[in-house]
Amino acid sequence: MSTAIAPTPAEAVSTPRSASLFERAQQVLPGGCSRNAILRKPHPLYAREASGYLVTDVEGVERIDFANNMTSQIHGHAHPLITEAVSRQLSRGTAFSFGTEIEIEYAEQLVERSRGFERIRFVNSGTEAVMACLKAARAFTGRAKIAKVEGAYHGLYDYAEISQTANPSNWGSSDRPSVNPVAYGTPQGVLDDVVILPFNEPDTALDLLDDYRDSIACVLVDPMPHRAGVIPATPAFIAALRSWTAANGALLVFDEVITFRSAFGGAQDWFDAVPDLTALGKMIGGGFPIGAIAGRADVLEVMNPLAPKLLFPHSGTFSANPVSMAAGLTAMTFFDRASVDGLNELADYARTQLTDAIAAARVEACIAGGGSMLKLHFRASAPRTYREAYESAPRLRAIEVFLNLLLEDGIILINSGAMAFSTPMRRETIDRLTEAVLKALRTMRPDIERLTASGD
Numbered sequence: 437m438s439t440a441i442a443p444t445p446a447e448a449v450s451t452p453r454s455a456s457l458f459e460r461a462q463q464v465l466p467g468g469c470s471r472n473a474i475l476r477k478p479h480p481l482y483a484r485e486a487s488g489y490l491v492t493d494v495e496g497v498e499r500i501d502f503a504n505n506m507t508s509q510i511h512g513h514a515h516p517l518i519t520e521a522v523s524r525q526l527s528r529g530t531a532f533s534f535g536t537e538i539e540i541e542y543a544e545q546l547v548e549r550s551r552g553f554e555r556i557r558f559v560n561s562g563t564e565a566v567m568a569c570l571k572a573a574r575a576f577t578g579r580a581k582i583a584k585v586e587g588a589y590h591g592l593y594d595y596a597e598i599s600q601t602a603n604p605s606n607w608g609s610s611d612r613p614s615v616n617p618v619a620y621g622t623p624q625g626v627l628d629d630v631v632i633l634p635f636n637e638p639d640t641a642l643d644l645l646d647d648y649r650d651s652i653a654c655v656l657v658d659p660m661p662h663r664a665g666v667i668p669a670t671p672a673f674i675a676a677l678r679s680w681t682a683a684n685g686a687l688l689v690f691d692e693v694i695t696f697r698s699a700f701g702g703a704q705d706w707f708d709a710v711p712d713l714t715a716l717g718k719m720i721g722g723g724f725p726i727g728a729i730a731g732r733a734d735v736l737e738v739m740n741p742l743a744p745k746l747l748f749p750h751s752g753t754f755s756a757n758p759v760s761m762a763a764g765l766t767a768m769t770f771f772d773r774a775s776v777d778g779l780n781e782l783a784d785y786a787r788t789q790l791t792d793a794i795a796a797a798r799v800e801a802c803i804a805g806g807g808s809m810l811k812l813h814f815r816a817s818a819p820r821t822y823r824e825a826y827e828s829a830p831r832l833r834a835i836e837v838f839l840n841l842l843l844e845d846g847i848i849l850i851n852s853g854a855m856a857f858s859t860p861m862r863r864e865t866i867d868r869l870t871e872a873v874l875k876a877l878r879t880m881r882p883d884i885e886r887l888t889a890s891g892d
């Protein structure tokens with residue numbers, strides 16, 4: 437018997453302006469887009485404008501935004517202080533072949549923010565930040581191999597994306613995960629230099645790392661990988677990676693492109709361990725493109741063009757452009773300790789409310805997450821590892837239906853079913869979310885029961 441869920445009204449709903457824009461888009465953009473994250477069936481929705489936590493589409497329909505451009509809009513949309521700072525900068529020029537004071541000011545602020553940030557270098561995206569961390573680790577250690585966690589998304593750099601889409605047909609045994617390319621044509625040499633670690637399995641990870649003791653430049657880990665179900669790394673996993681890297685001349689690299697929002701100094705504040713390097717992005721741009729590499733001064737010295745020997749030449753036409761600096765500096769100035777704590781408290785409130793909604797709807801589901809993010813799983817308890825969190829086709833379909841029901845009800849989530857909160861939100865905003873989730877879960881109850889019974 438098929439467990440596939442029938443189309444929902446949202447999938448049939450007529451949104452003529454977005455439909456026709458998608459038609460046009462497909463004539464000039466492969467798949468009609470420049471980023472796959474906007475896609476949904478039957479077509480993406482196109483935005484007209486946004487303010488605070490509300491986004492209005494081209495039909496004029498307003499919805500509450502819990503996606504926040506994939507977690508990056510920490511203060512929601514068009515925040516007046518960010519708009520003012522950016523407007524001021526726009527009228528003064530947007531990019532020069534001179535330095536700007538605002539780059540220094542922003543670097544000084546970020547360096548104050550986290551224990552491990554002694555030096556910082558700005559780039560333009562999270563992909564670029566992760567790439568630069570890996571290249572810096574190689575230059576510093578003189579080693580080639582990168583160890584990374586199965587299923588974790590770190591952007592598009594060849595080495596960082598390996599096994600990001602691992603699935604039961606190719607992931608191999610759990611104590612020796614396969615090394616799977618994502619893009620066709622990935623050179624064999626790349627695969628040979630990547631070691632895949634199982635998430636939150638410290639003993640297995642250490643066994644694997646020991647096999648490559650003398651050739652690992654760094655271990656790259658996201659402290660709460662989105663693709664692994666928005667589940668925090670366990671302290672034992674991080675402690676194992678920290679002590680192994682320190683003992684074996686390798687570096688520990690955190691990808692905090694998403695998780696930096698989780699605590700004042702990033703999710704690394706959750707652990708005793710301090711990483712050697714951290715990749716940043718998303719929210720530190722205040723709504724504009726950005727990335728940054730932060731970490732130990734002696735490691736980042738490999739990028740110092742004034743050093744007697746430059747080990748890692750690095751540049752970028754728009755790196756540290758003053759518009760991203762102005763937006764980022766303003767956004768992070770207002771994401772101070774009180775603001776971080778307030779947002780995390782709001783997320784705690786949401787976790788409680790949504791857990792109550794799941795109980796009231798009498799469906800098998802749970803809430804995972806940490807800091808100001810969470811994700812609803814159609815499982816009795818939160819998964820612990822990437823393989824436990826893996827969403828089979830029927831589960832993906834259930835998430836799709838859930839997203840569509842919420843969309844119909846005026847709520848936007850991240851396309852995995854995850855949610856990221858923004859500072860303009862209040863408890864009433866969460867109450868609106870809870871109400872919509874309860875309604876969607878009640879509608880989906882027979883489907884969820886079938887999903888649970890099927891064992892998919």
Ligand code: PMP
Binds near residue numbers: 562566694
């Ligand atoms: N790392 C993580 C954890 C991410 O979530 C992302 C983007 N979703 C990236 C890196 C890449 O960042 P960007 O899209 O800015 O290149």
